[in-house]
Amino acid sequence: MNLICNAFAFISEYETGRLDVNRNNEDQIKEIYLKNSCVSLISAKRINPEEEVALCTNIELPKWCVDILEKEYIKIFLIPFDCFLFNKDTKWSLAFYKICVLKHLIDTYDFENICLMDCDTIVNKEFGDLWEEAAYGVLMYNTFDTYNHQMRKEIKKEFQRIFPSCDCRNNEYFAGGEITGNKIFIEGLITLCENIYDIMQKNEGGAQQFMETNFFGMQLINLSQD
Numbered sequence: 001m002n003l004i005c006n007a008f009a010f011i012s013e014y015e016t017g018r019l020d021v022n023r024n025n026e027d028q029i030k031e032i033y034l035k036n037s038c039v040s041l042i043s044a045k046r047i048n049p050e051e052e053v054a055l056c057t058n059i060e061l062p063k064w065c066v067d068i069l070e071k072e073y074i075k076i077f078l079i080p081f082d083c084f085l086f087n088k089d090t091k092w093s094l095a096f097y098k099i100c101v102l103k104h105l106i107d108t109y110d111f112e113n114i115c116l117m118d119c120d121t122i123v124n125k126e127f128g129d130l131w132e133e134a135a136y137g138v139l140m141y142n143t144f145d146t147y148n149h150q151m152r153k154e155i156k157k158e159f160q161r162i163f164p165s166c167d168c169r170n171n172e173y174f175a176g177g178e179i180t181g182n183k184i185f186i187e188g189l190i191t192l193c194e195n196i197y198d199i200m201q202k203n204e205g206g207a208q209q210f211m212e213t214n215f216f217g218m219q220l221i222n223l224s225q226d
């Protein structure tokens with residue numbers, strides 16, 4: 001069985017990303033993400049009806065959301081945000097819930113392949129070719145940002161600070177909007193993330209930047225070749 005899922009976490013006062021809303025209106029923030037997730041998961045299930053589709057979350061969902069998901073045969077996995085935690089002021093601090101979810105899914109279930117998508121992702125085709133490619137490594141979105149892109153500059157600076165002996169002249173980073181892999185590769189990915197997280201905890205700053213550096217990407221490449 002394969003799984004297509006969204007991961008949505010909410011913790012009061014934690015950074016939720018770029019939303020043009022009142023940051024103090026927590027109900028509105030949750031509503032926006034959950035409505036997006038309903039569209040995302042419904043599109044996935046209707047085009048891939050044979051696949052398991054689920055919303056993974058750490059909160060109790062409002063009734064309207066539960067009703068919509070259950071009507072479309074989409075499951076709800078309640079998963080605590082209990083690992084890969086960062087300071088609440090860290091940009092995209094809640095985004096690391098994705099890695100937490102992957103760890104729990106691997107530890108708890110026996111899915112052959114997993115695709116974790118951002119809540120604002122819509123699906124318009126079957127996943128057959130994606131599952132086939134997942135047999136060769138972890139699939140993530142390459143941003144293809146140029147050297148003068150501000151985020152890439154920040155990543156390079158943070159990378160050099162944490163790993164001064166590594167060559168990052170051609171550093172590259174991968175966005176977490178889509179993470180796909182089979183069970184073996186996702187297990188390897190989680191192990192890498194745990195090792196990197198331990199290093200990051202010993203080095204202040206750089207949470208969201210470092211997680212997507214070329215070091216991380218090259219490790220994924222090495223993992224797929226082992």
